[in-house]
Amino acid sequence: MLAAGKGLEHFGRAEALVGIAGNGGFGHAGNNDGAGVRMVSGDVLAAVEIECLDGIDGSTSRLRLSKPVIHLGRGPGNDVSVRDPRVSAIHGRIVMDAGRIWYHDLGSTNGSALLRQGKRTAVPPGEKGVELQQGDTILLGDAEHPTSLTIAAIVKEQREQDNGQTMVATRALGAASRLPDRETLGKLLQLLAAVRLDTDTMELARRTLSFLVEVFPRTSRAELFLKDSTGGYGPVLAMEQGKESAVAGRVSKTLCGAIERDKRALLVHDVEDRPCSESLQAMPYRSIIIAPLVVEGSVAGAIQMLSEKGQVFQEPDLDLMTVVAAQLSVVLEGARLVERLRQAESRLRGERDYLKRVVSDKPAIEQIVGDSAAMSDLRRNIAVVAPKDTTVLIQGETGVGKELVARAIHERSGRADNAFVALNCAALPPALLESELFGHEKGAFTGADSRRQGLMRVADGGTLFLDEIGELPLDLQPKLLRCLEHGSITPLGSTKPVPVDLRLVCATNRNLEAEVEAGRFRKDLFYRINTFTIDIPPLRNRPEDILPLAMHFLEISSRSLGRQTPVLGRDAAAMLQAYSWPGNVRELRNEMERACILAEGAPEIRSEHLSNRLTGQRNGLELTGSLKQVMERLEAMVVREALRRHGGNRTKCAQELGISRQALIAKIAKLGIEEG
Structure with a gap:
């Protein structure tokens, strides 16, 4: 794989071929006459300086960031990473695009707000966002003591820009005006089926460029670029005549600036009777199609096709290129999401292992301390029942260590690599206990603003420990029994059973047989959970x-x-x-x-x-x-x-x-x- 680097200053003399209309945008699809390109100087947004105030310890810092997309949050992979636990792992992002700066809240738990000239406004989550000005402050997390990010300075630089026109056609991604022929369409569908689940960037590039070279006979060279950490376009792969090229691709800064600003594919080519065509006539390439790869609303790379003298791309070629770029953008977005999920899974596994070490560096069975005959019997019972999938009832007074025994059973079972989920049935009011256990659908009851996965789903594949099972309300006991009998649950507000595979371990400090006689506990549930009983004697005995x-x-x-x-x-x-x-x-x-x-x-x-x-x-x-x-x-x-x-x-x-x-x-x- 070619190493990614900064975007190159020139693509031969191709800058002289790209015209930008006087209103700052490209013309509509079609041909626009022009007499060459004039380069002028202008201010371009280069970076933003942010003053950060931590809402927890009050510490401050100042950052200068030039990336077009700046992610904010508590997670370690963010561009601006904060320690405030009230800030979400991926809280929001700042986007610098077309000379403007925007802030988007990415569905954070505690939300974001904009503070401008003393007035505080909530930022709605989603793509709409708010436009930022110098002096604005973004407030993250807690309403009273938020972490704040102030736009201290917006840095602009003098850069050369085009101020002329040549023959240019543009298309929005996916906005093809005509379908390709049947044969090309079939090949396109085969490509999309092949790449839709591919997360290997090199393989994505190889398949896509091979397709372009095959279906575009005018193509002399096809190249794929991805943006690197500096914001430059680094070459990933280039293909010539159906083979991978050892020569690194080069991309025009002017073209890149255009696709970043408008997020549209461009067709640029020369006309032989125009003076401006002399620049291309001196080069081995005469026509260019370049299309942006847009991931999460920002340009993440580009595909470029080049033709030699005597071969000129046409607008149907541009149409097909927009479809390919749009689909590849979706695939790259999915690949990026998969990579984030893998990183999150790895991080969570690391956090789980760390917490295990912090909570105790010993397995639960080694924390069951004591040489009395009663404790020897207890350890022997754990060793016998743990490998089975039998439901276990642990009995003993408050404070004897019933949860520790339940953990020991889980750790020595075949479910040890999956979740151990504990719930004290006496800790929640009955109205909340059902939702906590079985979950609920959005709108199932007042205040159910989103779908919630219950603890039984969380424990799927692992062990569910219900402490103080004697406190479980009578109306919930049949639902628990159905789960044990049929291996499925029905969330609140749903009629569709959801399969679950879990082992149940219960504990109580009550005499459940007496509770059954008093009518406070169902007899059928008692018999179902009383398969194997472990009694833990009080410490005084x-x-x-x-x-x-x-x-x-x-x-x-x-x-x-x-x-x-x-x-x-x-x-x-x-x-x-x-x-x-x-x-x-x-x-x-x-x-x-x-x-x-x-x-x-x-x-x-x-x-x-x-x-x-x-x-x-x-x-x-x-x-x-x-x-x-x-x-x-x-x-x-x-x-x-x-x-x-x-x-x-x-x-x-x-x-x-x-x-x-x-x-x-x-x-x-x-x-x-x-x-x-």
């Missing part, structure tokens, strides 16, 4: 897991704070074991995160780093459980505090408590108090 879990959470918190992991002091460890943990593992995690912050990098977590509900201060003693359990926790707390005050001196501690030293030693052993 497996005290041997408390300290391993505490250290696990200390490691996570220390890593996020950029600190060394502290050890648990004996007093702190004893308090953790003495507490009943009504909030289970979630409460323990929060406690360790708080302690890690309060420790401020100290090598040891001590009792003063723990919250009052563990230390017993300010009536923080945990009073749940039997009277014997409460009294033992209180007795242990009193003994630990006495030992702390006396620096571990058992004799002084026993004297203060009014018991013998031997009795104190017996209590320390009985209550499991560790001395430091």
Whole structure:
């Protein structure tokens, strides 16, 4: 493939052949007499300078951009990339065209506005856009604290332009005035069928130029150019006599300026009895057809055909060229979209992998910490059921880690490479829950301004985790059952079932059998989701897991704070074991995160780093459980505090408590108090 570079200054002396009418545009299709071309100087729009103000941190920058199309957004591929999360990934674009500057909002989530002389106007999404002036400000994202882009300067340069006329015909892309003959039409249809799904630029160029050389017998040479990052036209491929040419193509700047301005195909040729024809008569080429390739409203390249002396292109040739250029523009636009989708997919996969590393660098099964018999049984059940596609019901109190178990099942299943989608049925009001699960069509209800894909569609091919399944409203339970039985859902406002392939994992802290007896949960749905049940015991029933879990959470918190992991002091460890943990593992995690912050990098977590509900201060003693359990926790707390005050001196501690030293030693052993 030939390297793309800047547009070349001259195409031989072909500039002398292109006439621009006095009104700044080309004449209508047909022949326009002229007596040569006169070159004059004029101001041409060259660049725009933009002052950027970040709506998040207030940072500013100034950019000078000369590209004809400038994309704005949060994504890394934009010409102006901002960090503001309220700005869409591809938010809008600035277009410099025919000496004017326009801004288009590309359907952003939070919209765009134009601020001109203190007046703020919303910019409607779509191709219409607004014309910009120097001093205008484009506001992106949040209405109160937007990211702003101010047009600080519009830069113009002196460049030579034509001010004469020669014989020129023009056509809008696709606006052929006549059909080609049957044979040529058949070949054209074959070409369009071959290139419509092709995303390889070189193959597109090769097929298209081969077609042009074949159907235009007057063609000596056919060339395809694409615009590069500098705005110049870089040669992609050239063909002569049906073969690829090693000689790079050259394109006229004047012709390129004309097609960029008007987005029309041009026919330029010489007339032998005109003085202006002498320029072409001295060249190997006598006639030119050049057509723009328009992608997303901007010229992205050009196709050019050249004929030698004695051969002149006619207007039917121009007609066919406009059809080819129009169709190739559509194909290139599709190829560009496919490439963007591939880049987006790659970026999303990278973000997914990054988030997996950030959330945890360990698989979910390795985060299920504990050596108790109950946890060993739990891991064994996960290993057994994960490879199957069986529906799983996870039961346990709030905070025991039901979602972590669901993730472990997903990660060890055949669906691990697809989505794991979690929804808490108690977190949304019933009116929104159906739309969130099953999706809706545009206009399905008041406020449904667009079509929405439900979480069941998002989980297609993967796992859907419904937490607090007992909170699912009775009127939605039959729809969920139908999905499980028939493998399809019907979005709100639609009558057409949509197939879905997902595995359902449910969780509850309720007794669903009691809910069925009370009429609050359907019996048929209960039997359908109760195929394989996993029970997670509360933390208070497996005290041997408390300290391993505490250290696990200390490691996570220390890593996020950029600190060394502290050890648990004996007093702190004893308090953790003495507490009943009504909030289970979630409460323990929060406690360790708080302690890690309060420790401020100290090598040891001590009792003063723990919250009052563990230390017993300010009536923080945990009073749940039997009277014997409460009294033992209180007795242990009193003994630990006495030992702390006396620096571990058992004799002084026993004297203060009014018991013998031997009795104190017996209590320390009985209550499991560790001395430091």
